[in-house]
Amino acid sequence: MHQGPWNVLHVVANHEKQVARHLSIRSVEHYLPLYTERSRWTDRTVALERPLFLGYVFVHLTPQNRLPLISTPGVIRILGNSDTGIVTSDEISRIREGLASGCILRPHPNIHVGTPVRVRDGVFAGIGGIVTELRQRCKVIISLAAVKQSFSLEADLADLEIPCDSTSAVDYAFAHRSAMARA
Numbered sequence: 529m530h531q532g533p534w535n536v537l538h539v540v541a542n543h544e545k546q547v548a549r550h551l552s553i554r555s556v557e558h559y560l561p562l563y564t565e566r567s568r569w570t571d572r573t574v575a576l577e578r579p580l581f582l583g584y585v586f587v588h589l590t591p592q593n594r595l596p597l598i599s600t601p602g603v604i605r606i607l608g609n610s611d612t613g614i615v616t617s618d619e620i621s622r623i624r625e626g627l628a629s630g631c632i633l634r635p636h637p638n639i640h641v642g643t644p645v646r647v648r649d650g651v652f653a654g655i656g657g658i659v660t661e662l663r664q665r666c667k668v669i670i671s672l673a674a675v676k677q678s679f680s681l682e683a684d685l686a687d688l689e690i691p692c693d694s695t696s697a698v699d700y701a702f703a704h705r706s707a708m709a710r711a
Contacts (some may be wrong), residue, residue, distance in 0.1 A: 534559065534615040535589040536607040544579040550600045551585070556593050559586040561623050563633055568602040580623070580633055586615060636644060636685075645688040652681060652699070 537558075541546045544560055551558040561580040566573055587597060590607065597603060605647045607613035626633055639645065643659045645668055652670070661667035 531617050531618060532588065534586040534620050535617060536613050537585045537587055537597065537600075538604045538607055539583055539585055540602045540604060541583045544583070544585055545577075545601060547585050547602040550602070551587065551597075554596045554600065556596060557588040559620055559624070561586075561627060561633075563627065565634075578635075580627075580635060582635060586620060595682070610651075639685060639688065639690065644691060646691050647681070647683060647687060648689050649687050650683075657681065659688075 537547065548558055548560040563578040563580050565578055566577050580613050587593075589597065594606075597606060623633070639662070640660055641659055641662060644656060645659055645666075646656045647653055647668070655670055657668035657670040659666055660669050660680065666685050666688060668681045668683060668688065670679055670681055
């Protein structure tokens with residue numbers, strides 16, 4: 529077993545397990561962290577294993593397995609180079625040990641202060657803003673362009689989403705900068 533850093537394969541979302549099977553057949557050392565989640569179907573409740581990192585599989589990259597990796601069905605690309613796109617063996621070990629010991633690890637959006645977000649539910653559903661504070665709840669600044677004023681909203685992280693389109697993010701960031709300049 530190789531102890532060096534792990535490279536990251538970007539794979540087609542929801543094809544992580546298929547990619548992992550192909551890598552096993554090709555004898556490529558890989559790791560796909562999975563967590564168990566209960567899902568309710570119409571006739572029963574089932575336990576499903578889902579990837580902790582949607583769209584990613586970790587591999588040990590060697591000159592010999594580079595071509596088999598990029599030609600594996602479902603693989604989009606190998607992330608980064610020798611300086612970026614690398615995960616340390618210590619990080620992978622901690623994830624493995626955490627999952628094996630029963631720690632509850634779940635995917636979480638990469639939200640930090642300054643992230644443009646959109647409110648999913650409630651009175652402000654569909655409204656965008658910028659995260660300004662993270663505690664148990666998240667503080668989002670929302671601008672009302674017509675009056676050139678802003679207000680803050682405290683919301684649970686589960687009630688926020690990161691907009692997919694970059695133009696929205698730019699608009700939110702501009703509105704936030706304008707609001708902060710007026711403050």
